Amino acid sequence: MIAEVKNTATPEQLAQFVKWIEDRGYKTNVSGGDEVTIVGIIGDTTKIDPFLLESMDIIERVQRITEPFKKANRKFHPEDSVVDCGHGVLIGGGNFQVMAGPCSVEGDNLTQIARAVKAAGATILRGGAFKPRTSPYTSQGMGEAGLDLLMEAGAELDMPVVTEVMDPRDVQLFLDKGVDIMQIGARNAQNFPLLREVGKTTTPVLLKRGMSETIDEFLMAAEYVMSEGNENVILCERGIRTFETRTRNTFDVNAISVLHHLTHLPVIGDPSHATGYTRYVRPAAYAATAAGADGLQIEVHNNPSEAWSDGAQALTPDMFADAMRRIALIREAVCADIEEA
Numbered sequence: 001m002i003a004e005v006k007n008t009a010t011p012e013q014l015a016q017f018v019k020w021i022e023d024r025g026y027k028t029n030v031s032g033g034d035e036v037t038i039v040g041i042i043g044d045t046t047k048i049d050p051f052l053l054e055s056m057d058i059i060e061r062v063q064r065i066t067e068p069f070k071k072a073n074r075k076f077h078p079e080d081s082v083v084d085c086g087h088g089v090l091i092g093g094g095n096f097q098v099m100a101g102p103c104s105v106e107g108d109n110l111t112q113i114a115r116a117v118k119a120a121g122a123t124i125l126r127g128g129a130f131k132p133r134t135s136p137y138t139s140q141g142m143g144e145a146g147l148d149l150l151m152e153a154g155a156e157l158d159m160p161v162v163t164e165v166m167d168p169r170d171v172q173l174f175l176d177k178g179v180d181i182m183q184i185g186a187r188n189a190q191n192f193p194l195l196r197e198v199g200k201t202t203t204p205v206l207l208k209r210g211m212s213e214t215i216d217e218f219l220m221a222a223e224y225v226m227s228e229g230n231e232n233v234i235l236c237e238r239g240i241r242t243f244e245t246r247t248r249n250t251f252d253v254n255a256i257s258v259l260h261h262l263t264h265l266p267v268i269g270d271p272s273h274a275t276g277y278t279r280y281v282r283p284a285a286y287a288a289t290a291a292g293a294d295g296l297q298i299e300v301h302n303n304p305s306e307a308w309s310d311g312a313q314a315l316t317p318d319m320f321a322d323a324m325r326r327i328a329l330i331r332e333a334v335c336a337d338i339e340e341a
């Protein structure tokens, strides 16, 4: 970390600042120039609050040289991580997987949807049993009974399942049921006790980006899970909230390549929540695939107008099958071995 000291600072103030830093166990390297003086702060600076330094009268600005995320950082782990989702399904490092299914598990139609998405090429079954709804008066999901249905469908079709856990007190239930991937939703993206709780397990975690989370904050959320020992984290870009109102969210397709640059963790795209409308889901899915995502999560419903939640963004099984054929073609282009000119 480097701190730029204002040229109005007196030598006494500078010495005081250096002592303050060194008293906290860091080494310093002061280099004085005509315009500015730079204080290099050497050591593990993850515990230093750069805003606190910038609030000091003599400090102009502070810059981090190394990122505060360590376990998620590609610098210390150059190869892509591959997460084993169970049932022989790997994601990351060239393994591309599509998770599909209804927003909410609703009952018997789950098996019908699951069979259809599997036939179209999905390898992971999604479905929410515990639903984070904006209104407490709308369906909150089937709860434990929904987990049972999901696990049954996963077993029948030999597919791992991904489903959202909202409460740290439910994590043990998810483990007891044998849930293959625990999803942390956008609304809980920075629920630190929940992140720590899933971090204490070895079950893969699908971590969605918070609605107003920067990429760095997203990576620090992954760091919470990993710091507890669970390194099986899959990141999901699902759109962020912007000034735009024509779509539910704004799909930050850039984030897929930025995340691949910064972290070794697999990164998938969720074009359903990113757009909010069925008509926009397929184009966003193609964009995420073309951007090099390691997979997708897509909501599919047999009868969207009757869905308990997110019917407006559901693909029908036929639309999903069409999307999967095109996604396969895009993957061919992304993976093609073409010599650079």
Ligand code: PEP
Residues within 6 Å of the ligand: 103, 128, 132, 184, 185, 186, 187, 208, 238, 270, 273
């Ligand atoms: C979901 O997957 O149904 C969901 C609620 O997603 P998000 O947390 O991204 O809104």
Ligand code: MN
Residues within 6 Å of the ligand: 103, 104, 273, 299, 309, 310
């Ligand atoms: Mn949904």
